[in-house]
Amino acid sequence: MLPFLKVGFAVLVFAGVSGSQQPLAPSMTPPPQSAPPASRPGGPSVEGAMKIMDRALETLQWQIADVSKREDNLALVNEMERGCVIAKGAPLPPGVLDRAGGPEDRAKLQRAYYEGMFGMLKKLVALEEAIQSGDGAVIKASLQDVLTARDEGHKRFEPPEDAPFGFR
Numbered sequence: 474m475l476p477f478l479k480v481g482f483a484v485l486v487f488a489g490v491s492g493s494q495q496p497l498a499p500s501m502t503p504p505p506q507s508a509p510p511a512s513r514p515g516g517p518s519v520e521g522a523m524k525i526m527d528r529a530l531e532t533l534q535w536q537i538a539d540v541s542k543r544e545d546n547l548a549l550v551n552e553m554e555r556g557c558v559i560a561k562g563a564p565l566p567p568g569v570l571d572r573a574g575g576p577e578d579r580a581k582l583q584r585a586y587y588e589g590m591f592g593m594l595k596k597l598v599a600l601e602e603a604i605q606s607g608d609g610a611v612i613k614a615s616l617q618d619v620l621t622a623r624d625e626g627h628k629r630f631e632p633p634e635d636a637p638f639g640f641r
């Protein structure tokens with residue numbers, strides 16, 4: 474066989490074996506962005522994520538003015554941000570969603586909740602920056618901003634009467 478024919482044959486065989494005709498990543502279609510997160514057993518819950526934020530906040534409030542605790546305070550804000558990101562992606566509990574009417578209103582409520590948590594995340598990042606700056610007045614104002622947003626969020630989403638500890 475002529476040398477150039479040999480090479481051409483080898484290329485054809487290699488292409489067939491390596492499956493180069495197949496799409497590279499057929500399963501990488503992203504989920505639709507408009508869909509609210511589906512509730513699934515074992516998935517992230519609003520309750521669990523809020524508890525993460527609440528635990529960290531409890532300590533943070535006590536020692537926020539203590540400059541010797543700067544690293545510890547940054548770690549606590551980081552923990553709050555972690556809880557916040559989990560909460561932001563979690564489906565609202567059925568007890569809250571059921572207060573909305575049909576599927577459209579439920580999606581609207583879930584969207585409003587997402588926006589509230591997104592806003593909270595930005596405030597927590599601002600608090601982190603404030604702690605980094607070491608400016609006591611900025612830190613105090615930033616923490617107050619977080620507390621106000623928390624209270625507004627809870628007013629908006631009306632906790633049930635028997636809500637456990639910490640729901641202020």
Ligand code: HEM
Nearest residue numbers: 520523526527566589590593623626630632633637639640
């Ligand atoms: C510093 C920020 C926040 C803290 C520390 C916090 C803390 C808490 C706590 C302790 C609970 C009760 C959890 C339990 O069932 O044991 C809770 C529940 C909840 N929070 Fe927050 N929260 C914060 C911000 C927000 C914001 C901004 C929103 C709304 C955008 C929000 C919406 C809710 C909702 C919907 C529930 C569940 C209510 C229910 O189960 O009926 N929270 N939160």
